[in-house]
Amino acid sequence: xxxxxxxxxxxxxxxxxxxTLAAEDTGLPRSTVTDAVKQLEARLGVRLLxxxxxxxxxxxxxxxxxxxxxxILADIEEAEGAFAGAKPKGLLRxxxxxxxxxxxxLPSLPSFLETYPDIEFYMxxxxxxxxxxxEGIDCVLRVGVPQDSDMVARRVxxxxxxxxxxxxxxxxxxxxxxxERLDTHRMVGFRATGSAGPLPLEFIVDGSVRNITIPAAVTxxxxxxxxxxxxxxxxxxxxxxxxxxxxxxxxxxxHVLANFPPTQTPVSLLYPRxxxxxxxxxxxxxWLVKVFARQTAENAVHSY
Numbered sequence: 097x098x099x100x101x102x103x104x105x106x107x108x109x110x111x112x113x114x115x116t117l118a119a120e121d122t123g124l125p126r127s128t129v130t131d132a133v134k135q136l137e138a139r140l141g142v143r144l145l146x147x148x149x150x151x152x153x154x155x156x157x158x159x160x161x162x163x164x165x166x167x168i169l170a171d172i173e174e175a176e177g178a179f180a181g182a183k184p185k186g187l188l189r190x191x192x193x194x195x196x197x198x199x200x201x202l203p204s205l206p207s208f209l210e211t212y213p214d215i216e217f218y219m220x221x222x223x224x225x226x227x228x229x230x231e232g233i234d235c236v237l238r239v240g241v242p243q244d245s246d247m248v249a250r251r252v253x254x255x256x257x258x259x260x261x262x263x264x265x266x267x268x269x270x271x272x273x274x275x276e277r278l279d280t281h282r283m284v285g286f287r288a289t290g291s292a293g294p295l296p297l298e299f300i301v302d303g304s305v306r307n308i309t310i311p312a313a314v315t316x317x318x319x320x321x322x323x324x325x326x327x328x329x330x331x332x333x334x335x336x337x338x339x340x341x342x343x344x345x346x347x348x349x350x351h352v353l354a355n356f357p358p359t360q361t362p363v364s365l366l367y368p369r370x371x372x373x374x375x376x377x378x379x380x381x382x383w384l385v386k387v388f389a390r391q392t393a394e395n396a397v398h399s400y
Contacts, residue, residue, distance in 0.1 A: 284326055299357070
């Protein structure tokens with residue numbers, strides 16, 4: 097194993113805090129990963145990792161060497177990618193919110209892989225906060241305003257949000273006509289990760305944003321349950337327009353209060369601040385921006 101490959105292996109051990117997981121990520125036998133780190137330590141004359149039966153962590157020298165490895169390896173990728181015709185290659189790991197994955201990423205993914213055939217794409221789905229470095233993820237795609245200051249956030253889209261109820265809800269409570277007259281109405285509560293209670297409904301009224309909370313007979317923390325509860329007439333919801341297109345076409349949900357829309361919701365790609373953006377992630381971001389621009393434009397046309 098040459099010096100640069102050994103750096104890659106060592107960096108993955110540090111990030112995953114595990115020789116076994118680093119071996120799985122790199123496709124190498126665990127013994128090869130262990131030997132590579134031992135040879136690095138022998139050549140440098142310092143101990144790079146603290147090892148226990150359950151945990152692996154970098155020493156102070158190991159952390160300093162890890163940061164230098166990241167910089168050197170990024171420079172190598174940048175240099176190799178500068179040649180005409182060279183394309184990014186290797187494993188790209190992303191974590192995506194499930195509805196975004198199915199509506200935006202997966203339908204267009206064949207074209208991305210055709211353009212970059214040497215990229216091996218791994219996608220996990222979720223909306224929880226993930227430790228990108230520890231879990232070996234290159235970047236995450238999330239809806240909402242990013243809260244983690246340790247991550248670099250690149251905005252890729254702004255999604256239109258709409259307010260919806262079911263026909264059975266209208267039959268029971270009437271059709272709402274103004275955000276200030278919702279006293280007799282109810283909502284489906286949605287509790288986001290880390291929130292203390294249900295999020296309020298949001299409306300733009302006379303150019304100002306109004307947050308309004310009305311009674312909720314049921315509160316959920318998953319997007320699909322949120323929509324299902326609305327279909328059953330349990331209350332009013334607000335979701336991105338793209339997620340409601342099939343229900344609107346089928347008539348299972350009705351767009352209400354269209355003159356008082358919620359604010360748009362940002363979609364951002366996040367990656368570690370201390371890691372230089374790799375060519376794989378860079379081309380993925382550029383591709384995602386185009387995918388979201390095309391899809392949101394198509395949805396806007398179909399909504400009128």
